[in-house]
Amino acid sequence: MGLGPDAQRRIAVVLADVFGESPDVALAVAAFLDGYLRRVPRPSAIGLRLAVWALTWMPLLFIGVPLPVDALSPAARARYLDRWASARTYFVREAFYLLKAIALMGWGAQPDVRARLGLGPLAAERA
Amino acid sequence: MSGDIADFVVVGSGAAGATAALVLAEAGHEVAVVEEGPAVGDRDRGLGSSEAFLRLFRDQGTQVAMGRSVIPILQGRCLGGTTVVNGAIVWRLPEDAYERCFGVAGAREHVPYRALLEKMDRIERDLSIAPAPDRLLGGNGTLMKVGAERLGWAAHAIRRNVVDCRGSGRCLEACPTRRKRSMETTYLPRAASLGARLLPGHEVHQIETSAGAAVAVSGRTSTGAPFRIAARRGVVLAASAIQSPCILARSGIGPREHVGAHFHAHPGTAVSGIYRDPVRIWEGATQSYEVDEFRPQGFKIEVVGLPVELAGVRMPGRGEDFQRAMRDYGHMAVWGVQVRAEAQGTVSPLGRRAHIRYTPTRADMVTFREGVKRLCELHFAAGAVRVYPGVHGGPDALTSPDEIERLDKLPLDPRDWSLIASHLFGTCRMGASDRDGVVGWDGAAHHARRLWVLDASVFPGNLGVNPQHTIMALAMHLAERIA
Numbered sequence: 069m070g071l072g073p074d075a076q077r078r079i080a081v082v083l084a085d086v087f088g089e090s091p092d093v094a095l096a097v098a099a100f101l102d103g104y105l106r107r108v109p110r111p112s113a114i115g116l117r118l119a120v121w122a123l124t125w126m127p128l129l130f131i132g133v134p135l136p137v138d139a140l141s142p143a144a145r146a147r148y149l150d151r152w153a154s155a156r157t158y159f160v161r162e163a164f165y166l167l168k169a170i171a172l173m174g175w176g177a178q179p180d181v182r183a184r185l186g187l188g189p190l191a192a193e194r195a
Numbered sequence: 196m197s198g199d200i201a202d203f204v205v206v207g208s209g210a211a212g213a214t215a216a217l218v219l220a221e222a223g224h225e226v227a228v229v230e231e232g233p234a235v236g237d238r239d240r241g242l243g244s245s246e247a248f249l250r251l252f253r254d255q256g257t258q259v260a261m262g263r264s265v266i267p268i269l270q271g272r273c274l275g276g277t278t279v280v281n282g283a284i285v286w287r288l289p290e291d292a293y294e295r296c297f298g299v300a301g302a303r304e305h306v307p308y309r310a311l312l313e314k315m316d317r318i319e320r321d322l323s324i325a326p327a328p329d330r331l332l333g334g335n336g337t338l339m340k341v342g343a344e345r346l347g348w349a350a351h352a353i354r355r356n357v358v359d360c361r362g363s364g365r366c367l368e369a370c371p372t373r374r375k376r377s378m379e380t381t382y383l384p385r386a387a388s389l390g391a392r393l394l395p396g397h398e399v400h401q402i403e404t405s406a407g408a409a410v411a412v413s414g415r416t417s418t419g420a421p422f423r424i425a426a427r428r429g430v431v432l433a434a435s436a437i438q439s440p441c442i443l444a445r446s447g448i449g450p451r452e453h454v455g456a457h458f459h460a461h462p463g464t465a466v467s468g469i470y471r472d473p474v475r476i477w478e479g480a481t482q483s484y485e486v487d488e489f490r491p492q493g494f495k496i497e498v499v500g501l502p503v504e505l506a507g508v509r510m511p512g513r514g515e516d517f518q519r520a521m522r523d524y525g526h527m528a529v530w531g532v533q534v535r536a537e538a539q540g541t542v543s544p545l546g547r548r549a550h551i552r553y554t555p556t557r558a559d560m561v562t563f564r565e566g567v568k569r570l571c572e573l574h575f576a577a578g579a580v581r582v583y584p585g586v587h588g589g590p591d592a593l594t595s596p597d598e599i600e601r602l603d604k605l606p607l608d609p610r611d612w613s614l615i616a617s618h619l620f621g622t623c624r625m626g627a628s629d630r631d632g633v634v635g636w637d638g639a640a641h642h643a644r645r646l647w648v649l650d651a652s653v654f655p656g657n658l659g660v661n662p663q664h665t666i667m668a669l670a671m672h673l674a675e676r677i678a
Contacts (some may be wrong), residue, residue, distance in 0.1 A: 087518070173244050
């Protein structure tokens with residue numbers, strides 16, 4: 069179970085907002101999410117895939133706008149993501165942070181990001 | 196492997212299984228070590244957090260305890276077990292911790308403190324255990340040392356099982372230079388040199404019994420092929436406080452009221468501080484320094500060298516705010532508090548996975564609040580200009596020690612905290628009879644002959660210090676009796 073091209077494109081818009089990254093980096097992180105979902109145990113993959121789906125398609129429920137997340141204006145998207153991050157319902161809030169945590173692993177692996185932060189390559193020297 | 200046979204089948208290859216396998220092999224027995232996870236090759240080492248989780252951790256790092264909140268439970272799942280992916284911390288068991296864990300339950304006669312110390316002497320020689328030298332403290336450890344000295348708190352360099360450490364800060368990804376003296380580089384190859392067979396990729400589902408005695412283990416290999424290995428003299432279960440009770444439960448070996456009950460842990464959380472001067476957290480030992488001052492109050496403070504991808508999880512802000520926060524990564528020190536929690540949970544099999552129920556008590560959360568306050572105090576004493584407590588509902592950041600009192604109002608609901616648990620105990624605990632526990636003081640199962648459990652699941656109580664050394668010493672002590 070992974071993320072199709074459309075799902076990757078949509079979640080990349082969220083990732084670009086959350087991490088303040090370029091569309092290219094955000095798309096690379098979305099591709100990482102796809103690969104990650106394909107490798108984790110199925111129960112975890114189903115939960116994560118549901119979280120991605122909910123984050124993509126729930127603006128109507130959270131801010132009353134009947135559009136997917138990638139079609140929201142930047143201001144509406146910011147309001148929408150704030151609702152997730154500070155939700156009073158624990159599992160909503162935690163789903164957001166869980167996705168952020170997993171996406172961060174893809175973000176921290178990007179050569180551009182590592183170079184910007186002054187970090188060496190992801191793979192350590194083995195000598 | 197169908198039709199295979201050995202004197203002893205050891206299930207699990209971590210701190211306990213590897214130690215038991217070595218002791219039994221040294222005594223001249225034919226030993227098969229059955230490990231669910233893969234062997235760890237050089238190509239698997241130092242590849243970053245995500246690859247480490249995906250290759251070397253149980254459930255690819257997604258194992259959690261469910262309760263009032265969701266708490267990740269990190270365990271290695273590879274040849275060498277958690278010793279491959281831990282911070283190389285080796286704590287010689289203090290007498291007060293021994294009394295709390297083994298004394299209260301009445302194990303003193305059968306598991307004497309002196310006997311454990313003697314085993315620890317050997318283990319310390321075998322694994323070259325020594326305090327982290329100053330050159331390996333890195334910025335992260337050096338700042339903790341400075342803060343602790345200014346506050347007058349008891350603190351010291353962490354004793355580690357490493358030889359000629361290069362300080363690459365990659366302990367949690369399997370040491371890229373093979374300098375950590377974890378089980379796959381020490382006791383397992385030594386056992387193999389004495390004839391023990393190491394069988395990675397073999398997941399045990401069941402222990403077979405006949406006339407009340409354990410006679411074999413069976414399960415599937417990583418390719419899906421069934422296997423069965425018969426045991427002439429017995430089965431040694433050392434699959435961890437999560438997997439050992441699951442295997443017993445699937446095998447119908449009781450007592451049911453104790454198998455998987457009494458689950459104890461050391462949950463922890465981290466607080467990061469930002470400093471004017473570069474810290475370069477990625478340089479030095481992953482875990483190099485610790486504060487012992489508050490162990491009597493039930494918590495311990497440690498350096499935690501988190502990689503950027505894990506350090507960013509609870510960073511507040513989004514977009515440019517997040518970028519600004521992460522630009523400080525080079526100036527960030529991350530320290531954790533680890534709580535000797537009084538909470539008890541349960542572990543049971545759910546298909547091929549484990550279902551873990553666990554919720555820290557209110558008293559545990561009060562200890563966490565105190566621990567986070569102390570962490571903030573320590574950061575400011577070391578010169579931090581900004582500290583991120585990382586608790587939902589609390590302040591995003593503190594910029595002065597005068598603000599620490601704001602943390603008195605931190606919520607005590609575990610759902611507001613980012614907790615993570617390691618150091619897991621108690622799910623097959625020792626007891627004089629099956630009314631008290633799953634195994635006797637010698638590790639022998641009350642409800643099956645020729646079956647021993649030797650891992651942290653048999654600990655009668657919560658240890659309160661990093662457990663690898665005690666797990667190994669107890670396994671050595673008990674395995675010598677079996678041999």
